[in-house]
Amino acid sequence: MAARVTLQGVNLHFGGVKVLRDVSFDVEPGSVFGLVGPNGAGKTSLFNCISGHYRPSSGSIRIDGTEVRGSRPSHMASFGLARTFQHPALQLRETVLENVMLGAHTRLRGGPVAWSLRLPHVVRAEKELRGEALRLLEENGLGWAAHRRADELSHGLHKGVELCRALMMRPGLLLLDEPAAGLPHSEVEQLIDTVRRLRAESDVTIIIVEHHMGLIAALTDRVVVLDHGAKLMEGTAAEAQSDPRVIEAYIGKDEADAAS
Amino acid sequence: MSNLLKKPAVRWGALVVLVALAVVLPLMLPEVANDTIARICVFAVAVLGLNVVMGYGGQVSLGQIFFLGLGSYVTAYGATNDWNIVLTFLAALVLPAIAGLVIALAAARLGGLAIAMVTIALPIVGLPLARRLDHWTGGSQGLSSRFSDAPEWTGLYHDQWQLYIVLVIAVVTFVLVRNFVRGKFGRALAIVKENEAVASSMGISPYWYKVLSFTIASMVGGISGFMYMSVVQYTSPETLAFHHSITLLAAMVVGGSATLAGSVIGGVYFVFVPVLTNAINPNLTAMLQGAILLLVLFLLPGGLASLPRRIAGLRRSSGSRPGAPPREEAATRAVQKAASKQPTRKADQ
Ligand SMILES: Nc1ncnc2c1ncn2[C@@H]1O[C@H](COP(=O)(O)OP(=O)(O)OP(=O)(O)O)[C@@H](O)[C@H]1O
Ligand SMILES: [Mg+2]
Numbered sequence: 022m023a024a025r026v027t028l029q030g031v032n033l034h035f036g037g038v039k040v041l042r043d044v045s046f047d048v049e050p051g052s053v054f055g056l057v058g059p060n061g062a063g064k065t066s067l068f069n070c071i072s073g074h075y076r077p078s079s080g081s082i083r084i085d086g087t088e089v090r091g092s093r094p095s096h097m098a099s100f101g102l103a104r105t106f107q108h109p110a111l112q113l114r115e116t117v118l119e120n121v122m123l124g125a126h127t128r129l130r131g132g133p134v135a136w137s138l139r140l141p142h143v144v145r146a147e148k149e150l151r152g153e154a155l156r157l158l159e160e161n162g163l164g165w166a167a168h169r170r171a172d173e174l175s176h177g178l179h180k181g182v183e184l185c186r187a188l189m190m191r192p193g194l195l196l197l198d199e200p201a202a203g204l205p206h207s208e209v210e211q212l213i214d215t216v217r218r219l220r221a222e223s224d225v226t227i228i229i230v231e232h233h234m235g236l237i238a239a240l241t242d243r244v245v246v247l248d249h250g251a252k253l254m255e256g257t258a259a260e261a262q263s264d265p266r267v268i269e270a271y272i273g274k275d276e277a278d279a280a281s
Numbered sequence: 282m283s284n285l286l287k288k289p290a291v292r293w294g295a296l297v298v299l300v301a302l303a304v305v306l307p308l309m310l311p312e313v314a315n316d317t318i319a320r321i322c323v324f325a326v327a328v329l330g331l332n333v334v335m336g337y338g339g340q341v342s343l344g345q346i347f348f349l350g351l352g353s354y355v356t357a358y359g360a361t362n363d364w365n366i367v368l369t370f371l372a373a374l375v376l377p378a379i380a381g382l383v384i385a386l387a388a389a390r391l392g393g394l395a396i397a398m399v400t401i402a403l404p405i406v407g408l409p410l411a412r413r414l415d416h417w418t419g420g421s422q423g424l425s426s427r428f429s430d431a432p433e434w435t436g437l438y439h440d441q442w443q444l445y446i447v448l449v450i451a452v453v454t455f456v457l458v459r460n461f462v463r464g465k466f467g468r469a470l471a472i473v474k475e476n477e478a479v480a481s482s483m484g485i486s487p488y489w490y491k492v493l494s495f496t497i498a499s500m501v502g503g504i505s506g507f508m509y510m511s512v513v514q515y516t517s518p519e520t521l522a523f524h525h526s527i528t529l530l531a532a533m534v535v536g537g538s539a540t541l542a543g544s545v546i547g548g549v550y551f552v553f554v555p556v557l558t559n560a561i562n563p564n565l566t567a568m569l570q571g572a573i574l575l576l577v578l579f580l581l582p583g584g585l586a587s588l589p590r591r592i593a594g595l596r597r598s599s600g601s602r603p604g605a606p607p608r609e610e611a612a613t614r615a616v617q618k619a620a621s622k623q624p625t626r627k628a629d630q
Contacts, residue, residue, distance in 0.1 A: 074478055098484030110476045115468075123468045127484035133493065137461040147464050190483070 023050040023226045024084050024101055024194040026071065031080035033066055033250070040066045041077065042251040048243075053220055054228045055237040055244035055258060059271055062247040064230040065107055068196050071228075072104050073097045084194060098127050101193030105200060107230075109179040113172035117163065117182050120171055121154040124189025157185050161215060177204045184215070194226045195219075201233040213239050234262060246270070303452075307444045315440040316512070317552060322444075322451040323508040325548025328533045329458055329541070330501030335530075336538035337462050338494030339474025340389075344400030345529050347407045348377040348499045350521025352506020357424035357516050358417055366428065373507040374500055381499020382492065389491040396495065404523040411518040423517025426510070447508045454504055459541055461497065470494055528555060531570060535577045537584025546585050 026048040033041035041063045048054045056064050069075035071082055073094035082090045084100045092100075103124070111120050129150065131143045158164050163181055166174055171182065180200055187195060197216075201209045213236055219225060231237050237244060238258040246253040246261050248270040254261060261267050307315050331345040352373040359369030388399040411418045418424065431442030462470065469490055472480040477487040510516055532550040537543025558569040581587055 072482055074481070093486065094478070094481035095484055095486040097482070104482050106479065106482075110479045112471055112475055115471065119468060123472055123483055126465060126469055129465045131465070133461060133466060133497070136464055136466050137457040139460045143464070186483075 022085075022101065022193045023224045025050045025086070026054075026194060026226065026228070027081075027083040027086075028071075029081040029083075031067070031070060031082060032078045033063070033070060033075060034078045040250050041070070042249075044080070044245075044247070044250075044252050046245050046252065046255055048226055048228060050226055051220075051224065052226060052242040053216065053240050054226070055241035055261075056228060056230045056247065057232070057234075057237060057244055057261065058247035058253070063250040064247055065198055066250075067247070068104060068198055068228075068230065072102060072196060098190060101191075102196070103187040103190040103192035103194070104196035105180070105183045105187050105198055107198040107202070109176075109183040111171040111179055111182055111186075113170070115171060116168050117158065117171055117174065118151065118154055118167040120182055121158060121185045121189055122150055124186040125150050125153070127190070154185070154189060157188060158182075161185055162211065177208055180204065181208075181212075188219075191223075192225055195228070197227065197229045197231075199230055199232065201231055201236050209233060209236060212236070216240050234258070238262070303448055307441045307448075312438065312440045315444045319440070319444045319447045319508075319512040320552045321545075321548040322447040323505055323512055323548070324529070324532065324551035325545045326451050326454050326508060327502060327505035327529055328536060328547035328551065329455060329544040330498040330505060331529055331533050332538060332540075332544050332547075333458060333462070333501060334494045334498035336533060336540070336543070337467070337470045337474070338491065338498070339470075340491055340495065341394065341397035342400045342495070342498065343397060343523075343526050343530065344403030345498065345502050346521050346523070346526040347400075347403035348381060348502025349506040349509060350404070350407060350411065350516070351377045351380060352503035353510045353513075353516035353520055354411065354418055354424065354506070355503070356428075356507045356510035357419075357426050360426035360428035360510070361424060369428075370507055373510075374503045377503030377506065378496055378500035381502075382496045384499075385492040385495035389488050389495065396491070401523075404521050404526050407521050408518045408523070411521065418518075421518060423515060423520075425515040427514055429511040429514060443512050446511050450504060450508055454501060455541060455544075458497075458501065462539075466493075528570070531574045533584075534574060535584055537586030540584070540586040543584045543586035 028047075029045045031041055031044045032039070044063075044067065056067065058064055066075060070077045070090075073089070073092045073096065076091055080090065081088060084102065087100065089097065089100060111117075112123075129146055131140065131146070135143050155164065155167055158167050161181055161184070163178065163185065166178065166182070171179065174182065180203075184197070184200065200216075201212055204212065216227065216229075217240070220227065229237065229241065241258050243255065244258050244261050245255045246264070246267050253266055253270055254264050256264070307318075310318075327345060327349050330348065331342060334340055334342045334345075355373040355376050356369055359372055360366075364372070384399060384403070385396070388396045412421050415421075429439075429443050429446060431437040431439050435442060437445075461467070469480070469483075469485045472483065473485060473487045473490045480487050480490070506516075509520070528551055529547075532547035532554075533543065535550050536545070536547030554570060554573065555566065558566045558573075561569060577584060581591065583591070
């Protein structure tokens with residue numbers, strides 16, 4: 022079930038540092054929503070607020086009308102939330118398949134006793150899961166890597182594996198933090214296809230943080246531009262790209278970077 | 282050779298041979314050998330428990346010996362009070378588990394090194410407590426019980442009977458723990474150890490999984506306490522002295538953390554190495570053991586259990602290793618290769 026996400030007046034402070042200032046927006050169920058802004062704008066922090074890893078200082082975050090601000094991150098999966106991380110964190114010594122299967126954790130029934138005894142239903146569930154994970158990897162062009170150890174794969178492929186792991190959760194809300202960062206052009210195209218397919222086939226709301234404007238333009242229905250923790254504008258990707266304030270935020274940032 | 286081991290027929294054959302050996306050997310070996318093997322079983326299970334919380338769970342525990350001690354005391358108490366043996370076993374398993382649960386509920390909330398700190402306190406508090414509570418523990422004298430003597434009808438010697446008891450318990454415990462650390466719970470523990478933020482994003486509460494692994498480690502410690510009492514037939518405050526906990530930890534690291542084979546090697550280490558270093562020079566025992574630990578940590582960080590993999594790795598790295606992501610043509614080759622090559626992590630079976 023695709024989720025509606027509503028943020029109202031979200032503020033996040035670390036000591037005296039204001040990382041997010043009064044951020045509000047609404048994400049339609051089933052849409053693809055872009056979150057852009059220069060480095061350090063607070064995009065990842067905003068994801069962390071939604072996923073419960075950060076607790077906003079004030080404001081409200083609702084998923085399908087339920088207030089989730091202050092929920093434990095481990096509780097957010099029960100709201101149908103899945104996310105990837107800007108720096109993919111896979112278990113490098115495990116196979117890609119095991120990494121992906123982890124995503125289905127909350128769907129697996131049975132407690133420690135059932136799993137220690139390998140009761141028939143547990144064995145069956147594990148086997149079905151293995152098949153499901155393999156299919157998902159194949160759909161995403163990673164079937165060949167299933168039995169490789171994760172550390173044998175390139176960084177770009179880790180992003181793909183992490184996406185599969187998140188998809189194993191069958192999310193209603195999917196947060197992707199810079200899924201295209203570090204990918205070669207051909208793989209960005211592939212990623213765009215993947216997200217399009219997801220949107221067509223699964224009932225999911227997707228929020229993407231990305232610097233790759235081509236990807237944002239190709240995929241998103243709406244975008245919010247963040248700058249210094251505050252919402253600069255909201256609209257379509259095309260509107261954002263031609264908005265002078267947005268251009269200034271990026272160029273100003275670049276000049277500041279060049280000067281430092 | 283490792284490919285050979287993966288054929289089901291070979292596996293079943295090996296299993297049959299092992300079972301046959303486990304049945305026949307105790308009947309043929311001299312008493313001292315049976316006794317030594319039985320002790321190895323005891324401490325292999327104790328190290329296995331430590332591995333659950335530390336190797337697989339990633340939390341430093343310096344208190345594992347406390348749970349072995351608790352299990353041994355519960356067993357001794359039950360045996361001297363003529364409890365039913367099954368009841369005694371269950372008590373020796375459940376009481377340490379409850380103790381572990383209560384401790385973990387409090388300590389895991391504190392996070393960081395809190396569990397390590399609390400677990401240091403366990404044997405340190407446990408030892409004087411065992412002395413003081415002499416109504417239950419027999420004070421400094423300790424408790425002894427011959428509950429594990431061979432019954433008349435078996436026609437076995439005591440050492441043979443005891444070895445059978447601990448072999449059965451050890452094998453069952455190893456199989457159950459092996460199942461536990463695979464699949465759902467294995468994956469969850471591994472990600473909690475590796476990255477708590479990712480774990481929680483998968484709906485896995487790091488807190489509860491820490492509590493769970495600590496509780497199971499305590500329970501397995503309790504089981505090893507029952508086994509200890511079955512073999513040694515005597516327990517005293519010395520059983521849960523802090524330095525044994527350190528030796529258990531060293532045994533786990535030297536054997537190989539987060540591996541089952543490493544737990545068995547750890548049991549061997551625990552039984553032999555202190556005796557060995559003591560024989561070389563009683564004044565240098567601690568130093569020699571420290572040196573062994575450092576040597577293993579530097580040369581084989583994965584412990585002795587990783588030795589076969591290490592050798593295989595060295596042999597393979599002289600050939601070519603496909604590291605780059607394959608393009609279209611290479612992909613088919615990779616599929617063939619993946620199909621012929623088994624996942625490497627099954628090496629610790
Ligand atoms: N845990 C934290 N403690 C203190 N400051 C933090 C913390 N997390 C983020 N920040 C600060 O918040 C600001 C925004 O960081 P954030 O990672 O959200 O930016 P971003 O928009 O994701 O940038 P990028 O495009 O580089 O990923 C930064 O100045 C960062 O230093
Ligand atoms: Mg970021």
